Amino acid sequence: MQTNLADHYKNSHAGNVAEEILGKCVHCGFCTATCPTYQLLGDELDGPRGRIYLIKQVLEGQPATEKTLSHLDRCLTCRSCESTCPSGVEYGKLVEIGRHIVEDQVARPLMQQLERAALKTVLPRNWLFTPLLRTGQALRPLLPKHIASKVPKFQAQTARPSSQHARKMIVLEGCVQPSISPNINAATARVFDRLKIQLIAAPKAGCCGAIRSHLNDLEGGMADAKRNIDAWIPLLDAGAEAIIMTASGCGTTVKEYGYLLSQDAHYAEKAKRISSVTMDLSEVLASQIEALKTLPTQSTTQQTIAYHPPCSLQHGQKIHGKTEQVLAAVGIPVKRCTDSHICCGSAGTYSILQADIGRSLRDQKLQHLHATGATSIVTANIGCIGHLQSGTDTPVQHWIELLDSALA
Known part of the structure; x- marks a missing residue:
């Protein structure tokens, strides 16, 4: 062209x-x-x-x-x-x-401006998001059904291992994920602990920058990225092997830090380093298949599990088949639906800003997932989990939670 x-x-x-x-x-x-x-x-x-x-x-x-x-x-x-x-x-x-x-x-209408400003102010800041979420959860029984379905049910924090291991990897806690589904990172830590790998978090790391960047606040998104880079570099220098992403949307963004900050004289090289050592959870565990096979497991044969690969994993990071490979290693077969390459309609804040389209895509996706006969659905991104769960009574969770529960 x-x-x-x-x-x-x-x-x-x-x-x-x-x-x-x-x-x-x-x-x-x-x-x-x-x-x-x-x-x-x-x-x-x-x-x-x-x-x-x-x-x-x-x-x-x-x-x-x-x-x-x-x-x-x-x-x-x-x-x-x-x-x-x-x-x-x-x-x-x-x-x-x-x-x-x-x-x-092009100037946006005032209501669009306010809606976007609220999203990019609240979502990346856990100290703002958590109390608002807890208020919504407390009022959930009183809300109309169509609104209540958008408020995720409360999940209690689960225990994390305290073991120390020679091998260490960094995990991004994230912004909304610790409040909505704290068991994801806890389950990840427990699985890695069984493999003699200790997960460590940088207290000053936060939102990956995707939320603000995708809402056209490029400066805010880059500030998030730089804060994370500054938090992670000392841990890498101290011997951490990699940075692990449990949310595939965050993984796509962090893997592109090198591109996003390529014009920043102070951060360009550091950003490239961060991107080069960032890995999706499935990539790390796929490299540990033989060790996983030696771990004792409990049967999941009573379940029919459908797997929805998020777009950020299969199209953004170009990762295919690793989740299925990891789960199969411990005896958990999963099914993919006929349109597994098509978006579920979550797409970060899209399901809020483009609610009608997001809902249509969600319902279409759920129809195909239910057609597999699934008694539960697993995926790899917090946004997909919440969006899909808002349209079905079939349990939706992160696949690492399924793996953790299968390991005796």
Whole structure:
């Protein structure tokens, strides 16, 4: 695709990145076949190819409109199109550049501004989010059913091992996950403890930066990233082997710190180092398969378990099959549904900001998951867990919790 950038984008970092990405697109349209919003809405401009044209027009100097902003907002950034694209178009990077440019040109309605401001203020800050969540949980029995379903049920903190081991890895506690589902990281610590690996957390690390970055607060997102880098580097210097991500959405972002901070003279090299040692939980445990096989287990044969691989894992991090491999090693077979490559509609804050589309995709996903005969559902990202659980009585949990409970 030939592009003639407007003068004020020429030779800028964003302009150069966008031009290189656009140059790879050959207009084939394969991406539309796996785009959830195109499949749901049937509008070319709500598919990757149409959005690419919109971004190209703006980069070439055509003024953005509310319609442009709306079509970009409706993108889940699931990156399924990247997995489908035969030309290697890095659509995720391009749409973030396009959103930033368009939002600078088009003023949002006041209610949208307030909603986004609230999300990027509250969600990354655990000290704000937790008391609000606890209030909602206390009032849950009094709320209308459609609202109560969006408030996750209270989960008690479970015990973590206190054992010391020579092998140490860093775990990101996260922002909303410790309040919504504290058992995820606790279960991870218990599984790793059985493998003689000690998980350690950096107290000053927090939100990975995805929430604010995806809401067009790039400065806030980069501040989150830099804070985490500063918290993790001393632990790596002290001998920690890797940084483990139990939420695949966070893993996608942290693995891209090197790209996101490539223009920062002080943090570029440190960010590359962080990205290079960041691993999804499934990657680490897949390398420990033989050790896992030696651990005693208890039977899960009475369960039929469906596995939903989050988009951030399969399309963002390009990790396929490792979760299934790990669970199979301890005798837990899982089933995948027919549209396992399609987004469930969670996508960070998308299910809040684009509630109707998010709900339609969720219901579609649950229909296919239920068709497997599942008595329980497992996935690998806190957002997917909450979103799917809001539409079903079938238990939904992180797969590491299932693995932890299967180990006697």
